[in-house]
Amino acid sequence: MTILRRYLIPIASGGLIAVAWLLGLLPVPPIVADAAMVAAAVVAGTPILRTAGRALLARVVGIDLLVSVAAVGAIVLGEYWEAAAVTFLFAIGHALETATLNRTRSALTALVALAPDVALVLRNNEQLEVPAGSVLTGETVLIKNGARVPVDGTVAQGAGTLDEASITGESLPAEKTVGDRVFAGTISTGGLLQVRATEVGAATTLAHIVHRVEEAQEATAPTQVFMDRFSAWYTPGILVLALVVGLVTGDVFLALTLLVIGCPGALVISIPVAIVAGIGRAAQLGILIKGGEFLETAAKITVVAVDKTGTLTRGRPVLTDVVVLDPALTRAELLDWASRAEAGSEHPLAGAIVQAAAREGSSGLVPLPEHVLNVPGQGIVAGVAGRTVLIGNPALLRAHSIAGTDAAATVAAGLAARGRTPLIVVLDGIIAGVLAVADEVRPDAADMVTRLHAAGVTRVVMLTGDGPLVAQAVGDAVGIDELRSSLLPEDKLDVVAGLRRDGHVVAMVGDGVNDAPALATAHIGIAMGAAGSAVAVETADIALMGDNLLMLPAAIDLARRTVRVMHQNVALALITVALLLAGVLLGGVTMAVGMLVHEASVLIVIVNAMRLLRRPGQRAQLKMLDKSDKSERREMMA
Structure with a gap:
């Protein structure tokens, strides 16, 4: 029904033109066929004339005025077919333009449709179905298999999986247990979750995304600003040219033809349709681009500066090496004693050792030590099962007069040279071994750098507050072009x-909150893993909703493709208008033929922009995202 309403005017006008042609073949007075042609022009031209009048009241001279003047002039001159043809074709072009913009905004429509209308809440130990907008912060919402999550919140009880593709762009369902975040609009694919609502209604991540995409698709790109200025001079210029030609040649019909042929319809739609399509496609991939300005700037990126911790690395330390130096101990025993001692430590590296021991099953539930003494800058001294365990650096060993530290110090130095933090373990005065801990590099980080180079980025610079050795180790593993370490x-x-x-x-590239000064100073600030962070969604120029690093080159590649389409559309529109104007002035191009070619150029511009809604470049990248997700999950389960 909506489609029929959109094309109602061109259908009615086209029908009247067909009737006029039929009447022209019948033995009826010519005035009858002419009347049908005039009626066709009136039906198609009235909305155009109305739009031109509103524009004039706002002191804007647009293409609608050109078409209106040409159509009225053609009727006055008795060229009824030309008047009907120009208004009919212009009406078709307008209907196609509206349909295309609606199609390219489909990503936003899909996002809005994700928000469920109802929620299942627990009130007074009863399950009640209530409107989603009436859920209160702090209430418990039940999420059953197949249901959409109506709020942002935290899992209070239960376990399950959620399809978060609409928010993060991740294609694999995410496992959720107690304490995990969930987002409105995601879909349960299994399990039963009790979620404590933290953000409801317009405060949810989905609502922020919809709001941001709405603003972005309406924002004006620099090229669009230029074209608007160009049109402000171009349209009056065509009017003056037509007037001059009419006065010089005395051919009013030629002047009217120039008005029609000079309509820059394809030029007007060339940029907006590309921007809306590009931003809509990005939203489908979990990439939020703040507006056309940032889309164009992203296409020009030559250097990407990346924060190390939490971006190239996972932001959490893991145990990387276990070197046994006491032949009386096994690897499992060394790790067991170390984990028991670290179980009572406040040091941020302690968790990596305890978790590694638990994964390897060396001690099950790790008991707390009898006592722990933290020695700032050196390590810890702990009492475990009546024995003394020291874990730290060579300075701690020297302070306790431990013999034979040279071998341990050599091993520790070798691990440090590889960018890892070594921890020497001593059991009852005897050096037991050396453990090494490091921030884990993301498995897709190296591929991201490769793809950035393929997307046209000349340099990838890593910025980190870590020391040179750690920075060099990560840089070598990832293939970074330039390192900057020990940075505040x-x-x-x-x-x-x-x-x-x-x-x-x-x-x-950062997390949208930390490193805010650098993010603000860059031409484009990109927030990684912005799902659930309203601050990141609102402040970043580009927000990558998921944690997949391959979304970064995908975003830049999409921006470059969008700008290429914009330039192609503008070139096509300008060349078409120039050739048609030349054809009119030199003879051979009539009003009807010119308008037909003009509308064909509009259709080509639309089809060219619609290509952005397909995923030729992203499909391979998303497959790679799936692979990285699967490998990451296997590592977590191992």
Whole structure:
């Protein structure tokens, strides 16, 4: 029904034109066929004339005015077919334009449709189905298999899996247990969850995404601003040209033909349709682009500055090496004693050792030590099952006069040279071995750097507050082009500012909250893993909702493709208008033929922009995302 309403005017006008042609073949007075042609022009031209009048009241001279003047002039001159043809074709073009913009906004429509209308809440130990908008913060919402999550919240009880593709772009369902975050609009694929609502209604992540995409699709890109200025001069120019030609040649019909042929319809739609399609496609991939301005800038990125911790790495330490130096101990025994001692430590590396011991099943539930003494800058001294365990650096060993530290120090130095943090373990005064802990590099980090280079980025710079050895180890593993280590937040800002001064278009990638000065200084600030972070969604120029690093090159590649489509559309529109104007002035191009070619160019521009809604470049990347997700889950389960 909506489609019929959209094409009702061109259908009615086209029907009247067909009737006029039939009447022209019958033995009836010519005035009858002419009347049908005029009626066709009136039906199709009235909305055009109305739009032109509103534009004139706002002191805007647009293409609707050109078409209106040409149609009225043609009727006055008795060229009824030309008047009907130009208004009919323009009406078709307008209907196609509206349909295309609606189609390219389908991503936003799909996002809005994700929000469920009802929620199942627990009130007074009863399950009640209530409107989703009436759920209160702090209430418990039940999420059963197949149901959509109506709120943002935290799992209070139960376990299950959720399809979060609509929010994060991740294609594999995410496992959820007590304490995990869930987002409105995601779909349960198994299990039963009791979720404590933390954000409801317009405060949910989904609502923030919808709001951001709405704003982005309406935002004006620099190229669009230029085209608007161009049109402001072009349209009056065509009017003046037509007037001059009419006065010089005395051919009013030629002047009217120039008005019609000069309508820059394809030019007007060339950029908006590409921007809406590009931003809509990005939203489907879990990439939020703030507006056309940032879409264009992202296409020009030459340098990407990446924060190490939490971006190239997971942001949590893991045990990487276990070196046994006491032949009386096994690996499992060394790890067991170390985990028992670290179970009572407050050091951030302690958790990595305890978790590794639990995974390897060396001690099951790790008992707490009898006592723990933290020695700042050196390590810990713990009492475990009546024995003394020291874990730390060579300074701790020297302070306790431990013999034979040279061998342990050599092993520790070798591990440190590989960017890891070594921890020497001593059991009752005897060196037992050395453990090494490091922040785990994401498995897709190296592939991300490769794909960034393939997307046209010339340099990838890693910024980190860690020391040179750690930075070098991560950089070598990932294939970073340039390393900047031992940086404070203000130092990162200086690096980004320096890259800008050198003439680079810089993108800074972080978590959207930390490193805020550097993110703000870059041409494009990109927030990683922004799902659930309203601050990141609202402040970042581009927000990657998931944690997949391959979304970053996908975003840049999509931006470049969108800008290419914009440039192609503008070139096509300008060339078409120039050739048609030349054809009119030199003879051979009539009003009807010119308008037909003009509308064909509009259709080509639309089809070209619609290509962005397909996923030729992203499909392979998303397959790679699936592989990285699967490998990551296998590692977590191992």
